[in-house]
Amino acid sequence: MDHHSLSIALCGSGGAGVMTAGQMLLDAAATAGAYGLMSKALGPQIRGGEAAALLRLASRPVDSPDDVFDVLLAVDWNNIERFAAELPLQRHSLLIADPAAGVIPPAILKAEPRVVEVPLGALATACGGRVNMVALGLLATLAGLPVEAVEAVIGIELADKGEAAVASSRAAVLAGATAAATIEGIERLPLPATINEGARRWALSGNEASGLGALRAGVRFVAAYPITPATEILEWLAPRLPRVGGSLVQAEDELASINMIIGAAYGGVPSLTATSGPGLALMTEAIGLAVAAEIPLVICNVMRGGPSTGIPTKSEQADLDIALHGLHGDAPHLVTAAAGIADCAFTTQWTVQLAEALQVPGIVLSDQASGQARAIVDALPDPGLRARRQTAEADAEGYMRYVPTADGISPMAIPGTPGGEYTADGLEHAPRGTPSTQAAHHREQLDKRRHKLEQFDYGEDWALCEGDEWADTAVITFGSLTGAAREAVARLNAAGVPVRLLSLRLLAPAQPAAFAAALFGVERALVVEQNHDGQFLRYLRSTCPLPKRTVGHHRPGPVAIRPDEIVKAVMTLIALPQSTLVEEV
């Protein structure tokens, strides 16, 4: 367990308000100068049903859940055993239960947590408040958060519910805090009295961060079709795009949304849509059109459990194959991965810039774990990456839209430009854009579209290289697992085990030379990913020079891959005899 953080699971059925209380606890921690993150575990019901707010409060930024929960508080036990696997406890964990809520499910007791009974419901009734506010007061006290921080959050969050609601909530918080004071043996729980008070702090989800990155890059048109767990990107952008001169339209389906952004991008406006696996599958034909017609656009694909409808509300990294290989024909395009919640902003912004510069579609992969989790982070400065497209000048003599150039990028005539009139086409074409079935034209345009992506200098942002730079062991990962891998590497380094971390932001086109340089001196590598088949490992094997002793550590969601699991897999890899030929562990 990581000493600088406190992990809390707050469980209860839908109407109990555990998400609201969890959100307020996270905001109170931010107010007190701490960091943290919160994800949501929900049952499939539209309203009601089992729910848990999963928090990790910390004295420094965290981008991954910890190994186990230190505290589990349940206001009731409504079907909570359905995601007991997502609520790992250990013997020291504190389990706070209301005796009136009935028998604690055996699945929760398996780890033998220390059970403390608190009459949460009775306390709420006694003070005229709600049970979730009692839980908030109790947990804030356990975390060592000052009461002023909680009161400040109540004042903001409940401002529009009236004075009576604020007063009863305060009373309930106080009742919870008083109850916490009676619990013994909790000295190790509070966060250090804080910490980094000067820094401006943000609270945002990965999906909101993606929206911010899009706006900052210059995206001004978005077509939207709702899908879990990507919808929040679209909902965040909807009211904000018009404020910067852009617009969002709700489409009739994903086929429409992708074609709408192709139309808008053809019109010269940087454009984006967001979706998840099923929607991405519907979009693939038109993404191929954008490749052929050289239309820049970005699709934020927030991955969930698949295939088919799969597990819409849970995280997985299983859309890698379709993102990389889902297009028909030879269709080079960009695939990037956001390395965590905050990085959704940077990676989306960067991908828009790349797509516009290269006149190519880009798919940004994030997942439910990053997209729908909310983190307290230091304010994210604008890295200044902007969409800039090479455009044709008015009345350019002998203008040819798809003329081969040294870098493969041809100036694009934007409607409204006199003399640039051409027809964009998914048919193979001659340099003018006129349809052609000629072998020479086909080869020339295929070469051009491949070349522009391969000659481009992607700079330092293609990957995160961290940890011990002299280590002969590496953990290689991508996306939301970066946080857990980073933490595992830090723990190993602290324990004297030299390991480095390589997290890829740019997945396609593959960067074998940079990859080899980043792994110089590495003799063994663990490739970590959250899907059943090891898609990332397979892709790396086919595109990049991997160390001879490379093994995969991959398994499906929805149970998160946590730092300790990676630590153990690395130790197993290191312990393998030199002579062992390994494919997978």
Next chain:
Amino acid sequence: MDAVTKPKLKAKDYQSDIKPVWCRGCGAYSVIASITRALAELQLPREEVAFVSGIGCSSRIPAYASVYGFHGVHGRALPLATGLKIARPELTVLAAGGDGDGFSIGGNHFMHACRRNADITYIVMDNGVYGMTKGQASPTAAPDWTGSVLTPDGPGVPAFRPLEIALAAGASFVARSAANDPAQMKEQIVAAIRHPGFALIHVLCPCVTYRPEQQDEFKARAHADWQPTGDRGEAFNRALVDDGYTTGMLYIAPRPVYAAHPAAPATLDEIAAEFTVG
């Protein structure tokens, strides 16, 4: 544009130098001629017009005009045109294609484009057959049409009735013309471009190769009996009793046009500051 210094554009100035793939006698020639004449009548600068299509014989049409064009994927002309129009509202946006492209694979988009009422002119060249794939029944083919080996007993499904669907879905401009009357078609295109909102022009457009009977059929049976009404009920009644060959403006009525809504401006920093806590 300065009318004094710029010479007046003629219909042929809106034609490209690319030779169409269409068969001799194809109704689509009449459509491209009517479009270029309409653009000349309106004197629209070429660079301010964008012409979008899907896939099929008739969807090749944008490349035969000298305006900006987009030949997209099968069935998706309308969403592509919609995105372009919303992002670039000052452009004149035309969309065109065949009955299979518009009413079968693109049928969902057709209904929603009628509903949405973005300012787009949509020309559907209807010949009841998939020509590019060599003659299969389209959604507007008669149920007993046995001309395709794919459906040797006929498609067995009542023909799609595009004008009724358009009215039901909320279209604000619905017209029909026939390839053999390019003057009428040009007038409809001019009116459709001027109409604020989504305008459907359904063209009886013979396929000389797979439906050779259509040339005489459309010529003989087309009758220009519709004068525009703004009464939706009356338009429905006309469409219900239509023999499939009535031409003219069926329905024109004002409706709010879909467009982006402006909002109070904000800087990126102001928007980012919303994330601040503590």
